[in-house]
Amino acid sequence: MKHAIKDYWRSSVLLAACLLGACSAAAWADTREESGLVSHIISAEMLVSNVHSFSPPSSTIDAGTLTGAWTQVDLPHHFAGALIPALIPTTGTSDTAAMMTTWYRISLEGLLQPNKSAHLYLVHWRTAGQLAVYGDGHLLYRSIGTPAWNAIKNPALLIPLNQTADAAPPNLILIRMDSLPSAGGAISSLYVGDTDALYSRYTVRDWLENQLAFMCSAAFLAVGFFALAVWIVRRREPLYFLLFAIAMLAALRRWYYFTGLEKLLISDQWFAYISFNAVMWQIVALQFFMALLHQKKRPWLNRGLIGFSITLTILTLPWSSTPQSIVPFNLMFILPIVAAITMIAVNSWDSWHSRSREAQLLVSWMLVALLFGVHDGLYRKYQLNIEGFYLAPYATVGLFVIMMVIMYRRYVGAIGEVERVNASLAQRLQTREAELAEIHERLREIGHRQTLSQERQRLVQDMHDGLGSSLVSALRVVEHGRMGEAEVAQVLKGCIDDLKLAIDSMEPVDADLLLLLATLRFRLGPRLISTGITLLWQVENVPPLDWLDPKNALHILRILQEAFTNIIKHTHATEIRVATGVESDYVMVKVTDNGQGFAVQSALKSGGKGLSNQMRRAEAIGAEIKWVSNNTGTSVTLRLPIKKLA
Amino acid sequence: MRHPPSTSLIRVALVEDDVIFQNALREAIETAPDMVLLNVASTKALGLQALNKFEVDVLLVDLGLPDGSGIDVIRAAHARWPACNIMVSTTFADELHVMQSLEAGASGYLLKDSDPQNMLDEIRSLNGGGSPISPMIARQILLRFRPQDKSEKLPPKKPSATKPRALLSAREQEVLEYITKGFTSDEIAALINVSSHTVLTYVRRIYAKLEVNSKTEAIYEARNQGLLAQ
Numbered sequence: 001m002k003h004a005i006k007d008y009w010r011s012s013v014l015l016a017a018c019l020l021g022a023c024s025a026a027a028w029a030d031t032r033e034e035s036g037l038v039s040h041i042i043s044a045e046m047l048v049s050n051v052h053s054f055s056p057p058s059s060t061i062d063a064g065t066l067t068g069a070w071t072q073v074d075l076p077h078h079f080a081g082a083l084i085p086a087l088i089p090t091t092g093t094s095d096t097a098a099m100m101t102t103w104y105r106i107s108l109e110g111l112l113q114p115n116k117s118a119h120l121y122l123v124h125w126r127t128a129g130q131l132a133v134y135g136d137g138h139l140l141y142r143s144i145g146t147p148a149w150n151a152i153k154n155p156a157l158l159i160p161l162n163q164t165a166d167a168a169p170p171n172l173i174l175i176r177m178d179s180l181p182s183a184g185g186a187i188s189s190l191y192v193g194d195t196d197a198l199y200s201r202y203t204v205r206d207w208l209e210n211q212l213a214f215m216c217s218a219a220f221l222a223v224g225f226f227a228l229a230v231w232i233v234r235r236r237e238p239l240y241f242l243l244f245a246i247a248m249l250a251a252l253r254r255w256y257y258f259t260g261l262e263k264l265l266i267s268d269q270w271f272a273y274i275s276f277n278a279v280m281w282q283i284v285a286l287q288f289f290m291a292l293l294h295q296k297k298r299p300w301l302n303r304g305l306i307g308f309s310i311t312l313t314i315l316t317l318p319w320s321s322t323p324q325s326i327v328p329f330n331l332m333f334i335l336p337i338v339a340a341i342t343m344i345a346v347n348s349w350d351s352w353h354s355r356s357r358e359a360q361l362l363v364s365w366m367l368v369a370l371l372f373g374v375h376d377g378l379y380r381k382y383q384l385n386i387e388g389f390y391l392a393p394y395a396t397v398g399l400f401v402i403m404m405v406i407m408y409r410r411y412v413g414a415i416g417e418v419e420r421v422n423a424s425l426a427q428r429l430q431t432r433e434a435e436l437a438e439i440h441e442r443l444r445e446i447g448h449r450q451t452l453s454q455e456r457q458r459l460v461q462d463m464h465d466g467l468g469s470s471l472v473s474a475l476r477v478v479e480h481g482r483m484g485e486a487e488v489a490q491v492l493k494g495c496i497d498d499l500k501l502a503i504d505s506m507e508p509v510d511a512d513l514l515l516l517l518a519t520l521r522f523r524l525g526p527r528l529i530s531t532g533i534t535l536l537w538q539v540e541n542v543p544p545l546d547w548l549d550p551k552n553a554l555h556i557l558r559i560l561q562e563a564f565t566n567i568i569k570h571t572h573a574t575e576i577r578v579a580t581g582v583e584s585d586y587v588m589v590k591v592t593d594n595g596q597g598f599a600v601q602s603a604l605k606s607g608g609k610g611l612s613n614q615m616r617r618a619e620a621i622g623a624e625i626k627w628v629s630n631n632t633g634t635s636v637t638l639r640l641p642i643k644k645l646a
Numbered sequence: 647m648r649h650p651p652s653t654s655l656i657r658v659a660l661v662e663d664d665v666i667f668q669n670a671l672r673e674a675i676e677t678a679p680d681m682v683l684l685n686v687a688s689t690k691a692l693g694l695q696a697l698n699k700f701e702v703d704v705l706l707v708d709l710g711l712p713d714g715s716g717i718d719v720i721r722a723a724h725a726r727w728p729a730c731n732i733m734v735s736t737t738f739a740d741e742l743h744v745m746q747s748l749e750a751g752a753s754g755y756l757l758k759d760s761d762p763q764n765m766l767d768e769i770r771s772l773n774g775g776g777s778p779i780s781p782m783i784a785r786q787i788l789l790r791f792r793p794q795d796k797s798e799k800l801p802p803k804k805p806s807a808t809k810p811r812a813l814l815s816a817r818e819q820e821v822l823e824y825i826t827k828g829f830t831s832d833e834i835a836a837l838i839n840v841s842s843h844t845v846l847t848y849v850r851r852i853y854a855k856l857e858v859n860s861k862t863e864a865i866y867e868a869r870n871q872g873l874l875a876q
Binding site: 500520 | 738741760764780785825827833
């Protein structure tokens with residue numbers, strides 16, 4: 001909030017500085033003195049004559065032919081038009097209405113220094129008609145715009161009196177002003193004298209009156225197109241479209257600043273139509289713009305303004321065939337003024353209650369612009385010194401600056417917002433990461449604990465089935481003194497083998513069945529050798545068994561250990577052959593002996609602990625175990641799936 | 647202590663705190679006409695002291711000594727008597743302890759539950775330049791040497807380019823692979839047409855390379871960490 005206030009004041013100060021700069025430039029120009037070089041002419045002789053048609057000025061005129069009652073008038077001079085203005089003629093030639101010609105006669109006798117380049121500087125003139133300037137009877141300048149154009153746009157004139165320094169300047173200046181009687185007219189004071197001094201006066205005025213407004217309108221329009229481009233990709237932000245609309249309408253309204261002094265490319269009616277309606281729609285656009293700033297909804301005002309504007313836009317359409325049907329524009333301008341006052345009043349209220357600094361700034365400026373409009377109305381009606389300025393263009397300049405400030409603040413605000421959002425996102429991300437890390441850690445711990453618990457269960461089960469029961473039965477036998485030393489040693493050796501295989505099963509074998517078998521041989525080989533049995537190792541490479549984890553590895557080790565134990569204990573074999581192979585989706589491990597064999601079916605039925613243990617373990621790893629036995633030997637085949645069935 | 651042995655006898659020393667195993671070995675060697683047990687030390691300190699008193703052919707070291715690790719004894723013995731055959735006595739011949747011992751300079755191991763005859767055979771084999779090996783140890787060694795193996799699909803590791811390392815010969819590699827498949831040294835000898843003893847000397851050479859590499863790696867690491875000048 002503090003920031004917002006600071007920004008607001010900063011931008012206000014900036015705006016004020018700009019306006020102050022413009023005003024002081026104007027003041028500086030007015031107070032500049034070139035005494036001695038320039039003569040200020042503040043009086044003239046005037047003659048009014050009526051002509052019946054609007055005719056272009058002749059190239060020469062004999063001053064002597066202008067007879068009548070010349071009267072002395074002070075400059076600036078103005079004459080009022082009729083109270084109810086008539087229609088402005090659409091063209092300069094086809095008009096039948098009576099015209100009025102006002103002549104101004106100024107003697108330059110003794111005012112100009114010899115052998116100097118001299119100019120005449122007419123600060124302002126205005127009438128719905130035309131103007132011509134003669135020097136010693138020769139045409140020096142004539143206006144080229146239509147009457148309607150000249151009633152609006154009246155540039156200052158800088159007219160050369162002599163082309164070169166050695167040429168003699170004229171002694172008598174004659175100004176002819178043709179006007180519709182209803183329109184009135186005015187002429188400012190004149191300056192004559194040194195070209196350079198007058199040129200700088202002219203330039204300053206031209207810059208303040210025309211160029212500044214032109215530049216700002218152009219800049220505003222450029223920014224407007226930028227805003228349009230923003231809106232095209234961000235349709236949800238109508239502010240940018242409104243900014244474009246306001247800039248576009250401001251440019252249309254002041255089109256004559258862009259087109260310069262040349263005649264407009266369109267007819268006067270269309271020009272007036274566009275200017276008039278641009279003002280009306282600008283009011284509508286400003287209403288919506290304000291609503292976005294202060295966020296107060298006034299649907300009735302929105303609808304009313306739009307309806308009003310559409311009506312006016314349709315009603316004022318210039319049907320070229322019937323120009324007389326148009327309501328006079330002078331009166332028509334009351335309607336936008338009423339609309340503007342209503343809009344500004346409502347928005348002042350809303351802005352004041354919304355606390356939106358931007359809305360307050362903009363509506364304040366619109367109040368100022370309204371005052372400027374009042375000024376311009378009076379100025380137009382010759383109620384103010386005509387050497388002043390129209391102020392409405394500066395209202396647009398101010399509007400432009402304020403809208404720039406609004407855009408600027410949105411932009412800077414958006415960047416700041418993005419940074420804040422990013423910062424908070426980063427923070428949230430960090431928090432979330434920390435949470436995730438914690439959860440992950442907890443899960444890992446749980447997983448770890450689970451693994452440990454499973455591993456413990458597995459080992460406990462194995463100890464219980466193997467080592468534990470072997471030791472317990474050995475203990476019982478020893479306690480009853482029924483076991484010889486050799487037998488005890490045999491039992492203990494069996495226990496150590498059990499233990500070794502359990503430890504081996506915990507080494508990762510990387511799915512390598514042969515490595516597992518190799519380990520088994522490494523452990524049990526010495527025992528086989530000590531019993532005099534020959535081991536034939538006929539292994540072939542087999543595909544990796546991805547399911548070969550410690551638990552499954554121990555099952556396989558125990559199954560084969562049991563097979564070896566059985567052979568040693570029961571078969572009197574002298575040779576054991578261990579072979580591996582692949583059969584479709586299975587890896588086969590085959591242990592064959594040359595002992596006396598046994599009855600497989602009856603052994604299974606009688607529930608011998610060894611065989612059923614082997615079967616249980618085989619089942620646990622998804623494998624099959626099969627015995628084939630006759631009196632020349634037994635073969636045990638373990639059929640392991642390559643891919644573990646789910 | 648005993649009299650100085652004649653050169654034809656295999657001079658054996660033991661560093662071991664387990665009295666039962668001390669006695670078992672003592673009894674076994676007493677029955678062997680070609681061996682003499684020069685010294686039995688029951689602690690690491692005594693074992694290290696004995697290194698300066700006796701030169702032996704075979705030194706048997708237990709890893710779990712009351713005053714420290716037998717690895718230190720192995721390392722010191724290997725530095726003092728490079729020609730001495732060092733054997734670690736272990737219960738399970740488990741990978742972890744055997745690998746550590748081999749890297750410290752041992753060239754064999756002795757399973758404590760072996761019968762006396764077996765123990766004597768192992769000592770003789772070791773003294774003759776052979777070394778025992780288990781399938782798990784063979785696999786572990788293959789893994790250690792794997793990054794250097796061009797036939798493997800693994801991309802060669804960057805650091806290995808800067809580490810001069812001993813490589814396994816094709817024959818040594820072949821022997822190790824047979825061992826991981828469960829073949830005994832006799833069987834391998836038949837498969838590759840050499841004598842059984844030659845197979846065991848291959849194993850000895852492999853152990854030596856393992857020890858060299860472990861030293862190189864230690865130096866490399868030390869350099870990496872700035873502990874040694876380049």
